[in-house]
Amino acid sequence: MSMRRRRSIFDIIDEYFESFEEQVERLGEALIERPSWNCRACTMEPLREVMVTPTEVIVTVDLPYTEENTIQVKPIEKNVIEISARMRRKIRFDDFGITHYKGEFQTFHCRTRIPVPVFMEKLEIRFKKGILEIRLPRKHEYTIPIE
Amino acid sequence: MSEGVNIIEKKEIPSGAIMLFGFPDVGLVGVIAASHLISELNLAEVAYLDSKLLPPLIVLHEGLPHSSIRIFGNNTILLAVSETAISADTIYPIMYALIEWGKRKNVKMMISLSGIPIQERQDIEKLKVFAAASNPEMLKMVEDKGIEILKEGYMVGPQAIMLQRCAHIGLPALTLLAQCFFNYPDPEAAAEVLKELANIAGIKVDVSKLLEKGEEIRLRARDVMKRTQQELSKMKKTQEYDIPLYVS
Numbered sequence: 001m002s003m004r005r006r007r008s009i010f011d012i013i014d015e016y017f018e019s020f021e022e023q024v025e026r027l028g029e030a031l032i033e034r035p036s037w038n039c040r041a042c043t044m045e046p047l048r049e050v051m052v053t054p055t056e057v058i059v060t061v062d063l064p065y066t067e068e069n070t071i072q073v074k075p076i077e078k079n080v081i082e083i084s085a086r087m088r089r090k091i092r093f094d095d096f097g098i099t100h101y102k103g104e105f106q107t108f109h110c111r112t113r114i115p116v117p118v119f120m121e122k123l124e125i126r127f128k129k130g131i132l133e134i135r136l137p138r139k140h141e142y143t144i145p146i147e
Numbered sequence: 148m149s150e151g152v153n154i155i156e157k158k159e160i161p162s163g164a165i166m167l168f169g170f171p172d173v174g175l176v177g178v179i180a181a182s183h184l185i186s187e188l189n190l191a192e193v194a195y196l197d198s199k200l201l202p203p204l205i206v207l208h209e210g211l212p213h214s215s216i217r218i219f220g221n222n223t224i225l226l227a228v229s230e231t232a233i234s235a236d237t238i239y240p241i242m243y244a245l246i247e248w249g250k251r252k253n254v255k256m257m258i259s260l261s262g263i264p265i266q267e268r269q270d271i272e273k274l275k276v277f278a279a280a281s282n283p284e285m286l287k288m289v290e291d292k293g294i295e296i297l298k299e300g301y302m303v304g305p306q307a308i309m310l311q312r313c314a315h316i317g318l319p320a321l322t323l324l325a326q327c328f329f330n331y332p333d334p335e336a337a338a339e340v341l342k343e344l345a346n347i348a349g350i351k352v353d354v355s356k357l358l359e360k361g362e363e364i365r366l367r368a369r370d371v372m373k374r375t376q377q378e379l380s381k382m383k384k385t386q387e388y389d390i391p392l393y394v395s
Contacts (some may be wrong), residue, residue, distance in 0.1 A: 004388040036370055046371055063370075064362035096367055123276050130362065131269045131270075131331070 039103035046083070046108045051107070052138075057118050059134040063108055065089060068127050073134055075120035076111070081134065084109045087108065117141055152198040152244035154218070160193060165348050166225045168245070168252040169234045170305045171375040173384065174327030177306075179357070181219075181228040182343075187352040190226060196244070200237045206230050214262035216241065218288040224350060225254065232375040233305065235382035236320045240378050242308040250318055256285075258311055258348060259306035260295035260340050262327035263297070263387070271359035274326040274336055276343045280375035281313040289321060292346050297324060300391055317342055321347070329384075332368035334361040 010020045036045045039060045047062040063071070063085050070086035118136035126133050167180025184190065195214035215231045215282075227245050249257060263277060277297040280286040290296060302310070305324040313320030322345050327336035336353040345351040370374040 036373065042371075044366075047331055047372055060331075062328075062365060064365040091366065129269045129366065131169075131328075133269070 005030075015102050029093075036120065036122050037103070037105060038109075039101070041107075041109065042105050043107045043109040044082075044105045048083075048110060048112055052116055054137055054138070057114050057116060059112055059114070059136070059137045061108075061110070061134075062130040063127075063132050065091075066108065066127075066130065070128070071125070071127060071132060073123065073125055073132075075123070078120065079114045079117070080111055081114065081120075081123075082109075082111050083132070083134075085132070124129060148291070150240070151200055152196060152240050154194050154248045155197050156191040156194045158191065158220075159226070160252050161220070161222045161360075162253045163255050164220065164225045164252070164352075165226065165350070166249040166252075166257045167344075167350075168257070168259040168309060169275055169306065170259075170261075171227045171229055171371060172261045172264040172304050172306070173264045173329050173330065173376070173379065174325075174333030174336050175375065176325055176327050176333055176340055177260040178228065178230070178371070179332060179334050179364060179368065180260045180261050180341050181226055183337065183341065183354070183357045184226060184350070184352060185219050185228070187222070187356075188221060190221055190224065190352075192217050193225070194218040195221040195249075196241065198241070200240055202231075202234070203284055204231060206348045208386075218245075224228060225249065225252070231371065232378040234378055238308055238382070243312060243354055244314070245311065246312050246318070247292045249287050250316065255319070256348070257309060257318060258344065259309050259320070259322040260337075260344065261306045261322060261324050262333065262336050263324040264329035265326045266346075267335075268326070268328045271326065274339045276323055276325045276339050279310060281310050281318065285319050285321055289347060293330070294323075294342075294343055294347070299393075301386050302378075303382055303386050322349075330372065332372050333363045334358065334364045353361070365384065 017049050035114050051058045061083055065087040066085045067088055072084045073121045074082045076082045088103045093101045117139040119139050122137050124135045169177035171178050196216035204215055206215050216229045219226045275292060278289040278294045279297045285295060310320055310322055323340050325336040327333040327339040335355055338357050341352055341354050
């Protein structure tokens with residue numbers, strides 16, 4: 001039977017505020033409308049999805065035109081990963097018939113928050129049909145004993 | 148129910164056509180398929196939808212304003228397509244108006260082109276297309292054509308309203324659903340649904356260009372997909388994954 005780890009009241013308060021700050025930040029991200037491209041950084045934001053299963057977190061990212069060997073997935077915080085990938089060709093607004101904006105893009109870039117604790121160092125990736133799949137084993141930090 | 152929704156005709160509308168629907172939904176299957184039909188068959192805009200229920204949005208083409216929901220057609224086909232996600236609370240009046248209009252034009256059948264999400268989609272090589280119908284005769288017709296029937300489950304979105312309304316008013320109708328990604332534009336699924344449309348209704352188009360331009364379509368459709376995801380979430384689209392409880 002596993003035992004619950006003892007924590008001080010200060011740890012619990014710290015965790016509570018950290019969690020609260022994260023929630024506020026996440027809400028802000030969801031509410032603020034912004035374009036899916038960034039002319040200054042020459043990047044486009046890909047579509048992505050996060051799925052939590054009992055054993056792992058699976059992040060998928062839609063990366064059309066991507067060169068597989070340019071894909072980078074970096075953990076940048078304990079619960080955030082940064083994904084970037086280079087496209088085989090430059091995409092200009094002109095390509096979509098848009099003439100009132102100027103700019104060209106050749107990189108996908110995004111940051112994704114992982115909603116539950118995971119082992120970042122054990123992440124596995126695969127790329128198939130233009131879809132990047134990132135698998136992160138879940139970290140079950142506390143187990144409540146059943147008596 | 149369709150009060151406040153007007154359909155403005157720009158050209159003479161043929162009688163006895165097949166009416167198709169390509170609305171934003173999972174994988175944008177219907178919209179991608181509709182867009183391909185319009186370009187391959189050179190369909191012209193014959194009518195558009197005008198309503199204060201729609202968001203304050205127009206689509207500009209060559210500097211001129213257009214409704215986001217338009218009907219394209221020729222002598223045998225009418226195709227209703229939306230270029231933006233339709234909000235959950237306007238689906239009923241919009242679909243009722245389009246169906247009533249189609250009925251007044253004596254359409255012989257309505258077919259909605261859409262998708263059915265499947266997990267691990269990227270690992271599937273051959274996508275299946277399922278069908279659901281408004282009456283037993285239509286169901287038998289699609290079964291005879293070798294299409295698998297979606298026998299039990301929930302359906303959410305414009306195609307659900309279309310089937311139910313057409314069943315109620317006695318208009319033959321079908322929904323074709325290709326297996327697809329839930330949240331990513333899926334041109335391959337659109338190609339599969341078009342192949343079955345050809346099988347059922349004889350509306351044949353070459354889908355090779357659609358497949359060749361797959362990556363470009365996925366890139367171009369990102370923003371519409373993102374908006375559609377938000378609306379799908381509001382209409383509880385994931386209910387389609389639920390196991391139904393039937394009360395007999």
